[in-house]
Amino acid sequence: MKYSFNIKTLGVALMAVSILSSCTSNFDEINKDPNSLIEEDLDASMAGPAFATALYAGIHNGAGETTGYADDQGTWGIATGILSSSFIHYLSSGYGTERNNYSGYEARGWTRFYTIAAPSLNYAFKAAEGNAEATAILKIWKVYMYNQMVDLYGPIPYSEAGNNKEKVPYDSVESIYEDFFKLLNESDAVLSSASVSTVLALQPNDRVYQGSTDKWRIFGNSLRLRLALRISDIQPAKAKTEAEAAVAAGVMQNNDQSAYFAVSSITPNNLNIVVGGWGYKMTASMESLLLGYSDPRLQKWFSPGKTGLYIGRPSGTLNKYFDEKKNEDFSPFNENVLGLGPNPGSSPLSNTKNIEIFMASENYFTRAEGALNGWNMGGSAQSLYEAGIRLSMAQWGITDPAAINNYIAGTALPSAPNVNTLYPGLVTESIPVKLPVAWSASVADQRTQIAVQKYLAIFPESWEAFADLRRSDAKVIYQPLNTDNTDAGVGKSLIKRVIYVTNEYSSNREAVLDGISKLKGPDTGGTKLWWDTK
Numbered sequence: 001m002k003y004s005f006n007i008k009t010l011g012v013a014l015m016a017v018s019i020l021s022s023c024t025s026n027f028d029e030i031n032k033d034p035n036s037l038i039e040e041d042l043d044a045s046m047a048g049p050a051f052a053t054a055l056y057a058g059i060h061n062g063a064g065e066t067t068g069y070a071d072d073q074g075t076w077g078i079a080t081g082i083l084s085s086s087f088i089h090y091l092s093s094g095y096g097t098e099r100n101n102y103s104g105y106e107a108r109g110w111t112r113f114y115t116i117a118a119p120s121l122n123y124a125f126k127a128a129e130g131n132a133e134a135t136a137i138l139k140i141w142k143v144y145m146y147n148q149m150v151d152l153y154g155p156i157p158y159s160e161a162g163n164n165k166e167k168v169p170y171d172s173v174e175s176i177y178e179d180f181f182k183l184l185n186e187s188d189a190v191l192s193s194a195s196v197s198t199v200l201a202l203q204p205n206d207r208v209y210q211g212s213t214d215k216w217r218i219f220g221n222s223l224r225l226r227l228a229l230r231i232s233d234i235q236p237a238k239a240k241t242e243a244e245a246a247v248a249a250g251v252m253q254n255n256d257q258s259a260y261f262a263v264s265s266i267t268p269n270n271l272n273i274v275v276g277g278w279g280y281k282m283t284a285s286m287e288s289l290l291l292g293y294s295d296p297r298l299q300k301w302f303s304p305g306k307t308g309l310y311i312g313r314p315s316g317t318l319n320k321y322f323d324e325k326k327n328e329d330f331s332p333f334n335e336n337v338l339g340l341g342p343n344p345g346s347s348p349l350s351n352t353k354n355i356e357i358f359m360a361s362e363n364y365f366t367r368a369e370g371a372l373n374g375w376n377m378g379g380s381a382q383s384l385y386e387a388g389i390r391l392s393m394a395q396w397g398i399t400d401p402a403a404i405n406n407y408i409a410g411t412a413l414p415s416a417p418n419v420n421t422l423y424p425g426l427v428t429e430s431i432p433v434k435l436p437v438a439w440s441a442s443v444a445d446q447r448t449q450i451a452v453q454k455y456l457a458i459f460p461e462s463w464e465a466f467a468d469l470r471r472s473d474a475k476v477i478y479q480p481l482n483t484d485n486t487d488a489g490v491g492k493s494l495i496k497r498v499i500y501v502t503n504e505y506s507s508n509r510e511a512v513l514d515g516i517s518k519l520k521g522p523d524t525g526g527t528k529l530w531w532d533t534k
Helices: 044-058 074-087 106-127 132-153 173-192 213-230 236-249 270-278 284-292 297-301 360-372 381-395 401-408 443-458 462-472 502-507 509-519
Strands: 005-008 014-017 259-261 355-358
Touching: 044 106, 044 132, 074 106, 074 270, 074 462, 106 132, 106 502, 132 173, 132 213, 132 462, 173 213, 173 236, 213 236, 213 355, 213 360, 213 462, 236 360, 284 297, 284 443, 360 381, 360 443, 381 401, 381 443, 443 462, 502 509
Parallel strands: none
Antiparallel strands: 005 014, 259 355
């Protein structure tokens, strides 16, 4: 079966893959436009446009109607907003779906990934054949976008994804991670010895690094460091080797190296659209940390509610407590997070606020934890921890040295949520984090402090924060007040994974059942992934 392409503007061009079926069904050609391309028509000129779509769809954002192909911003709202962002309390919504559950919405992210992002990346690889530097960059992006999916679901179609067959096998998490490290090592070898500084085949369409071989190389090594920490409990020796090699090869060290997707009017930041339209507010967990620590980022990220107080909305099916009018009591997001659209103040599409992909500050917290593990991370755990805080502050425009130093040396503790002033006794759980920002003398406490500051620094990129909290088991967020999730091992604790989509059981049953056997547990939200051993 042949694939179909529609070409749309994104810088020079944006490739939109018009495929609506499941990843494990036939990829039927549904667009008969004579100007469309089929797989056999691919040449080197199409590598960049295909990469552009893999970048944007790979971060689960949907383009606007002006692109003329089947996609929408609700993809982010469901794949990210209702799932990972709500699970870890980056967002709290007035919708009843805001709980420690998936509620049938899990299919949206899966379908969009396998019908848009994955095929586009496959086409980019085919078009870039013979271009070593372009292929190296594509390998790095493959690791990034598939890592989010494997860390959400567990075993997934990977090695044969996009094979144009009806039945696609599932790969184990362990085997996928093994390939991740292989691809990243290969990419570093190519890009570290590249004879060009810019990959021209990708440059016009690369909305992240404009084809820079050096920045993509550093991104790849930073990703390698991230994944090394992820496997540190299940494969400690390999984790140490990979982490030390990544740091030695060069990881992000300043905000200029951070990875953002540069948005446009047709590829907007979906967080802007969804947060305003779906009623998302600051969470009680974020309020507890930011307000208790007198964190300068609080004023950057949120505004007081109508009462004049910073109030975070608790998590967990709260419709019976708060109607739409009461939701105005809770702190809304600021434009520093959402961005200014073409019509400020009117809930515009965000075509000015670039999308966070990977922040340099994360590396410092990962290195700090690595140092506690006895890895050579190029500095002490405390110095790396404090450098990560400074970098995150700078990222959000906080430059006052005194304010930053006071925060780092702060001995204040997170506070109880202000929602109890409006609804006494609503949140009865003790404050999750009982440590100050100032570096502790206890190694166990230091690990928690790193987890807390990393949680804040990664905001608002929730996919990685969700994976990191599961790995570390650090108690950073409140439990949901209520949950509809009856899966064993979940309850009010952080959900461990998202279940497979219903269509896989009908269209790819043998493969999904094999995937469950590789999961080594039932297809529920309570089954831990391979690397989640605590």
